[in-house]
Amino acid sequence: MATTPLLEVRNISKYFGSVIALNDVSMTVNASEVMCLLGDNGAGKSTLIKILSGVHKPSQGEYLVEGKQVDFNSPRDALDHGIATVYQDLAMIPLMSIARNFFLGSEPTKGWGPFRRFDINFASQTARSEMAKMGIDIRDPSQPVGTLSGGERQSVAIARAVYFGAKVLILDEPTAALGVKQAGVVLRYVAQARARGLGVIFITHNPHHAYAVGDRFTILKRGRTFGTFTKDELSREEMVRMMSGADELDALSHELSEFARRDAAAAQIDEQLAESLEAAESLFEPESRREG
Ligand SMILES: Nc1ncnc2c1ncn2[C@@H]1O[C@H](COP(=O)(O)OP(=O)(O)OP(=O)(O)O)[C@@H](O)[C@H]1O
Ligand SMILES: [Mg+2]
Numbered sequence: 001m002a003t004t005p006l007l008e009v010r011n012i013s014k015y016f017g018s019v020i021a022l023n024d025v026s027m028t029v030n031a032s033e034v035m036c037l038l039g040d041n042g043a044g045k046s047t048l049i050k051i052l053s054g055v056h057k058p059s060q061g062e063y064l065v066e067g068k069q070v071d072f073n074s075p076r077d078a079l080d081h082g083i084a085t086v087y088q089d090l091a092m093i094p095l096m097s098i099a100r101n102f103f104l105g106s107e108p109t110k111g112w113g114p115f116r117r118f119d120i121n122f123a124s125q126t127a128r129s130e131m132a133k134m135g136i137d138i139r140d141p142s143q144p145v146g147t148l149s150g151g152e153r154q155s156v157a158i159a160r161a162v163y164f165g166a167k168v169l170i171l172d173e174p175t176a177a178l179g180v181k182q183a184g185v186v187l188r189y190v191a192q193a194r195a196r197g198l199g200v201i202f203i204t205h206n207p208h209h210a211y212a213v214g215d216r217f218t219i220l221k222r223g224r225t226f227g228t229f230t231k232d233e234l235s236r237e238e239m240v241r242m243m244s245g246a247d248e249l250d251a252l253s254h255e256l257s258e259f260a261r262r263d264a265a266a267a268q269i270d271e272q273l274a275e276s277l278e279a280a281e282s283l284f285e286p287e288s289r290r291e292g
Contacts, residue, residue, distance in 0.1 A: 004067040005030050006199040007168050012061035014047050021047040023223045029199040036210040037203045039220035045203050049170050053085040054078035082167035086157045094146025101145045102127040102160050130163045134192050151182030158189045169193050170201045175209050187213050207240045
């Protein structure tokens with residue numbers, strides 16, 4: 001028998017007034033697997049992960065975590081079930097240290113009563129060793145987060161989620177704003193998280209990033225699933241074609257050439273018009289000059 005998925009949605013729909021953001025979407029995520037969520041702008045990716053992370057409630061459908069039905073009222077509920085979401089704008093404080101940011105909202109303390117204070121040694125050691133487990137060497141945990149590169153900052157957020165017991169890690173476009181090298185750093189942590197047994201939901205517009213780390217691929221199109229494919233079922237070329245919207249691009253280039261043709265026709269009419277105006281003016285000009 002197959003193992004119970006870490007996370008599963010069945011026939012989920014989400015309406016915003018008359019907008020159907022998601023329509024009958026089903027998807028599973030297993031332990032030690034990277035599930036890539038792909039799809040065009042407005043396909044419903046963010047809406048789906050907001051449902052998974054407790055920000056929105058589904059209008060219809062079921063949501064199960066480790067086989068048990070759940071009904072989240074807030075992101076806190078999702079976190080308590082081990083579902084951690086790393087958003088692009090990261091909820092970190094740039095001027096505060098790596099160690100402080102690592103424990104933001106769950107600060108370790110020592111001492112009692114009026115002597116209770118942030119346990120900086122514990123925080124620094126833990127932040128450093130957790131980052132080391134993900135393969136990042138931070139020289140100085142007191143370094144402000146704002147001085148880290150974008151990729152390193154993403155890694156702090158991922159390491160933090162793993163440390164606080166996440167079973168499912170949701171990453172909404174973590175590589176979108178990064179250069180090739182930094183994106184590589186983040187992709188490596190995604191693979192690390194999988195190696196540590198987490199289920200990862202990875203959203204990206206980049207087919208190369210998806211193909212590099214993805215085990216399965218769920219494709220959304222205008223709120224519906226196109227299906228879920230394994231790597232064997234979907235070649236890199238097919239994915240690139242699907243994600244780049246090659247068909248839409250063909251249609252677009254046709255449309256653009258149509259515009260160009262119409263522009264050329266319009267330009268020709270303009271030219272003819274200008275010529276006849278000129279001709280007309282030359283008829284009247286001498287007279288008007290004579291008058292003036
Ligand atoms: N709070 C909301 N109220 C009304 N409509 C919404 C709301 N949130 C999302 N939508 C609509 O739902 C659809 C899906 O949006 P969503 O943000 O999930 O797309 P996406 O796949 O994440 O796109 P992108 O790749 O651009 O981030 C869009 O048509 C969007 O306008
Ligand atoms: Mg989105």
